[in-house]
Amino acid sequence: MTNSIEEIEFTDVILAMGTNTTENHPVLSSRIKRAVRQRGAKLIVIDPREIDLVKYATLWLRQKPGTDVAVLNGMMNIIITEGIYAKEYVENRTEGFEALKKTVAAYTPKHVEKISGVPAEDLKAAARLYAKANKASILYAMGMTQHITGTDNVKSCANISMLCGKIGIEGGGVNPLRGQNNVQGACDMGALPTVFPAYQPVANDETRAKFEKAWGAALPAKPGKTIVEIMDGAHKGEIKALYIMGENPMISDPDLTHVEASLKHLDLLIVQDIFLTETARLADVVLPSACFAEKDGTFTNTERRVQRVRKAVPAPGQAKADWEIIAGISAKMGYPMNYASAAEIMAEINAVAPSYAGITYERLEKEGIQWPCPNTGHPGTRFLHKDRFSRGRGLFHAIEYIPPAEQTDDEYPIILSTGRVLYHYHTGTMTRLSQGSMERCPESLVEINPRDAEKLGIEDGQTVKVTSRRGTLQAKAKITTRSDRGTIFMNFHFHEAAVNFLTNPALDPIGKIPEYKVCAVRVEAA
Amino acid sequence: MEKKIPLNMDGRDVEAVAGQTILEVAREQGIYIPTLCHYSKTTNVGACRVCVVEVEKARSLVASCCMPVSPGMVIKTDTAKVRASQRLIVELLWASGDHNCLTCEQNGACELQNLVYWLGIEKPRFNVAPPGYETEKTNTMIQRDLNKCILCGRCIRACNEIQVNEVLDFSGRGSRAKVGPAFGADYIDSDCYFCGECVDACPVGALTFKQARFAGRPWELKKIRTTCPYCGVGCQMDLNVYNDRIVKVTGNRAYEQPNGGSLCVKGRFGLDFVGHPDRLKTPLIRKEKGGELAAATWEEAYGFIADKLSGIKKNNGPESIAGFSSARSTNEENYLFQKFMRAGIGTNHIDHCARL
Numbered sequence: 001m002t003n004s005i006e007e008i009e010f011t012d013v014i015l016a017m018g019t020n021t022t023e024n025h026p027v028l029s030s031r032i033k034r035a036v037r038q039r040g041a042k043l044i045v046i047d048p049r050e051i052d053l054v055k056y057a058t059l060w061l062r063q064k065p066g067t068d069v070a071v072l073n074g075m076m077n078i079i080i081t082e083g084i085y086a087k088e089y090v091e092n093r094t095e096g097f098e099a100l101k102k103t104v105a106a107y108t109p110k111h112v113e114k115i116s117g118v119p120a121e122d123l124k125a126a127a128r129l130y131a132k133a134n135k136a137s138i139l140y141a142m143g144m145t146q147h148i149t150g151t152d153n154v155k156s157c158a159n160i161s162m163l164c165g166k167i168g169i170e171g172g173g174v175n176p177l178r179g180q181n182n183v184q185g186a187c188d189m190g191a192l193p194t195v196f197p198a199y200q201p202v203a204n205d206e207t208r209a210k211f212e213k214a215w216g217a218a219l220p221a222k223p224g225k226t227i228v229e230i231m232d233g234a235h236k237g238e239i240k241a242l243y244i245m246g247e248n249p250m251i252s253d254p255d256l257t258h259v260e261a262s263l264k265h266l267d268l269l270i271v272q273d274i275f276l277t278e279t280a281r282l283a284d285v286v287l288p289s290a291c292f293a294e295k296d297g298t299f300t301n302t303e304r305r306v307q308r309v310r311k312a313v314p315a316p317g318q319a320k321a322d323w324e325i326i327a328g329i330s331a332k333m334g335y336p337m338n339y340a341s342a343a344e345i346m347a348e349i350n351a352v353a354p355s356y357a358g359i360t361y362e363r364l365e366k367e368g369i370q371w372p373c374p375n376t377g378h379p380g381t382r383f384l385h386k387d388r389f390s391r392g393r394g395l396f397h398a399i400e401y402i403p404p405a406e407q408t409d410d411e412y413p414i415i416l417s418t419g420r421v422l423y424h425y426h427t428g429t430m431t432r433l434s435q436g437s438m439e440r441c442p443e444s445l446v447e448i449n450p451r452d453a454e455k456l457g458i459e460d461g462q463t464v465k466v467t468s469r470r471g472t473l474q475a476k477a478k479i480t481t482r483s484d485r486g487t488i489f490m491n492f493h494f495h496e497a498a499v500n501f502l503t504n505p506a507l508d509p510i511g512k513i514p515e516y517k518v519c520a521v522r523v524e525a526a
Numbered sequence: 527m528e529k530k531i532p533l534n535m536d537g538r539d540v541e542a543v544a545g546q547t548i549l550e551v552a553r554e555q556g557i558y559i560p561t562l563c564h565y566s567k568t569t570n571v572g573a574c575r576v577c578v579v580e581v582e583k584a585r586s587l588v589a590s591c592c593m594p595v596s597p598g599m600v601i602k603t604d605t606a607k608v609r610a611s612q613r614l615i616v617e618l619l620w621a622s623g624d625h626n627c628l629t630c631e632q633n634g635a636c637e638l639q640n641l642v643y644w645l646g647i648e649k650p651r652f653n654v655a656p657p658g659y660e661t662e663k664t665n666t667m668i669q670r671d672l673n674k675c676i677l678c679g680r681c682i683r684a685c686n687e688i689q690v691n692e693v694l695d696f697s698g699r700g701s702r703a704k705v706g707p708a709f710g711a712d713y714i715d716s717d718c719y720f721c722g723e724c725v726d727a728c729p730v731g732a733l734t735f736k737q738a739r740f741a742g743r744p745w746e747l748k749k750i751r752t753t754c755p756y757c758g759v760g761c762q763m764d765l766n767v768y769n770d771r772i773v774k775v776t777g778n779r780a781y782e783q784p785n786g787g788s789l790c791v792k793g794r795f796g797l798d799f800v801g802h803p804d805r806l807k808t809p810l811i812r813k814e815k816g817g818e819l820a821a822a823t824w825e826e827a828y829g830f831i832a833d834k835l836s837g838i839k840k841n842n843g844p845e846s847i848a849g850f851s852s853a854r855s856t857n858e859e860n861y862l863f864q865k866f867m868r869a870g871i872g873t874n875h876i877d878h879c880a881r882l
């Protein structure tokens with residue numbers, strides 16, 4: 001997030017797009033709801049599903065799945081046409097405005113209505129509300145990123161925010177809400193193919209020299225492969241060994257048939273986890289890890305706040321903290337790593353990751369600290385881009401709307417979107433063992449609009465068959481207006497109804513994120 | 527500059543800030559005034575009146591949680607009249623419910639029990655007449671025993687004003703007044719999100735965490751602050767541990783950012799996995815493709831991995847080795863993982879599930 005969670009409560013307009021916040025970031029959603037109910041803030045929800053936030057919204061734009069760029073271009077069209085953009089800000093702090101203006105000119109409200117199904121009048125109202133607000137914050141999550149145009153969607157959010165001068169101010173910004181507890185930290189720490197910790201590029205000679213010195217080893221210059229590319233590499237036999245720490249791609253990845261074949265093709269699969277997951281069952285070596293309550297460390301939340309994790313109970317049996325296991329393997333491989341505690345590793349991070357330089361365990365004892373935090377005297381950073389962007393001027397990206405990779409047709413007439421539900425988390429490994437969660441949500445449901453259900457002769461609770469061009473599964477139907485006509489929703493927490501046998505592995509070309517929000521399916525009574 | 531308000535409290539000359547309540551000023555001064563229905567960050571409703579004080583020239587006792595200070599106020603928090611009034615209220619509350627502390631989960635952490643003790647009440651003056659409700663046991667997360675409810679309304683305000691889940695309200699009047707979800711429904715049949723905010727807010731044993739029942743007394747529990755392992759909000763929470771087991775998870779309002787003590791169902795009730803019998807306890811090795819996974823020691827596992835990885839690296843180059851790090855592991859572990867892959871193995875094929 002460019003801004004802080006706290007600020008959401010004290011802004012004037014909140015634009016929530018592709019984020020089912022009450023289920024995926026529940027405690028943060030309370031800030032939105034308090035802003036609306038107690039402080040008179042206005043909420044604009046842009047989402048194909050009638051999510052719970054709609055109840056609190058001033059405006060709800062129900063766009064067709066995958067038409068986000070068109071909707072945002074349409075809003076910018078209105079804002080520019082009506083001259084309600086932040087002229088001075090655009091002049092002084094950005095570049096590329098003319099190109100943007102030219103591109104969005106074609107996205108008239110009428111045209112956008114045709115693409116997205118959002119009524120022109122609603123689009124105008126939303127554009128005006130956002131542009132004229134004193135402070136306005138954009139929140140988004142996987143509903144924006146899990147598209148082949150995910151990167152475009154995100155850039156479009158940045159466009160509209162800059163256009164209206166809503167970035168670099170308290171209560172403003174463009175704020176991605178991270179789905180998993182430490183996605184932010186995993187990225188910050190360089191668990192990415194292209195960068196070292198703190199986003200320092202591996203391809204940069206100077207940076208590499210610095211790390212070679214710090215780590216006492218020669219380092220490869222060529223950027224590596226992403227998850228989906230690694231899977232493909234395994235399938236083709238280019239990747240021979242895979243070490244998986246705490247992930248369960250056998251449920252979470254797109255096109256599971258392909259994933260399974262790829263993993264089975266490996267010479268060596270090492271899986272380190274807290275349970276014998278679907279992925280671990282395929283492994284040659286399984287290593288038992290301690291879970292979060294059994295070790296010390298830090299997580300970095302979605303607002304860049306680094307916070308302590310503390311050991312509360314002993315790990316079961318021989319299980320060890322992930323860091324101890326990595327060090328154990330490394331030593332055996334002839335590259336010793338000697339750390340007595342997680343705090344010692346953080347001390348090393350302080351030395352090599354400039355944005356984490358001032359974040360020590362001692363300081364974290366009382367409260368979390370938001371990076372960038374360049375030294376131990378620095379209080380941390382609540383919001384980014386205050387006076388300037390990291391690249392100097394903010395750059396507008398003129399972006400054309402591209403339809404989703406997969407279109408519906410007579411055979412597959414319905415759009416399936418996948419996501420999470422309140423009571424479960426990711427691949428279900430953890431929440432499915434919780435009595436409470438299972439009591440509230442014991443199985444995967446196919447959320448279908450009443451009119452579609454009627455047409456298909458499907459009753460509430462009836463088992464239905466969902467088929468895509470890649471696979472088929474069965475689950476019970478839940479008839480609800482939360483799903484728009486022509487769309488269904490399913491969660492991906494249950495391996496019994498693993499939706500990723502259905503989903504389309506088409507990737508965003510830059511973000512490499514699969515299009516989980518749009519795949520064409522057929523629904524029929526089972 | 528905020529306007530300063532001079533006043534006198536228990537004989538001390540004090541400077542308050544305009545808009546502060548008497549209670550807030552007292553707390554700043556370290557003067558104890560008991561409260562029950564007051565719950566910070568929610569509206570003051572003045573329901574219990576246990577927070578009364580004497581204010582010179584006021585006609586009657588004043589509820590300090592609701593009363594803003596004004597210049598020249600002379601306040602007394604511990605007069606005989608104040609104490610008598612507080613006693614009466616507490617004795618009535620005691621008599622109105624089934625406050626049998628022997629089996630109450632809240633014993634030792636109950637605000638009513640503490641007040642009885644603080645006021646030195648030997649035994650109840652009135653006949654105890656609990657309303658005779660059934661204890662609600664229809665879900666495994668929250669147990670509701672309205673026989674212990676003192677109708678302070680904190681649960682309602684926690685649900686509506688803090689979480690803004692808008693599930694709880696009062697129903698009925700007088701002696702039939704009740705708190706709960708609409709239409710007298712059980713929690714499990716309502717729109718409740720099971721965030722547990724209402725349970726943390728309840729000052730007595732009316733709302734308790736069901737799985738924590740008989741699993742350890744409040745004074746036996748060790749509270750350990752940590753960060754929720756689920757979503758990216760990163761809520762701060764207290765793991766309540768007894769005998770090396772997590773008994774319950776509570777919010778802590780002293781932890782301001784990012785959640786101010788609030789949690790959701792996942793952080794609150796989603797930790798059964800921690801002590802689950804299915805947890806992996808030893809390394810497992812499959813010696814040959816197609817064979818079974820069999821238990822092994824760490825030494826064997828490390829040896830097996832190092833042999834295989836070194837062989838693959840030698841024959842196919844480091845580029846043939848890849849690793850998935852984890853958005854669920856700590857920063858330190860992610861750091862070490864990529865360091866191992868890059869420096870130990872010599873490959874940049876490192877990624878994690880950020881995108882999924």
Ligand code: SF4
Nearest residue numbers: 685718719721722724
């Ligand atoms: S658990 Fe949460 S949503 Fe349910 S009644 Fe209590 S406060 Fe409201």
Ligand code: SF4
Nearest residue numbers: 675676678679681728
């Ligand atoms: S259930 Fe607890 S919090 Fe709610 S009104 Fe009764 S005593 Fe107060």
Ligand code: SF4
Nearest residue numbers: 754756757761790793
């Ligand atoms: S308690 Fe809920 S909202 Fe808070 S971090 Fe955990 S999952 Fe997210």
Ligand code: FES
Nearest residue numbers: 563564572575591
């Ligand atoms: S605490 Fe003041 S009236 Fe209840």
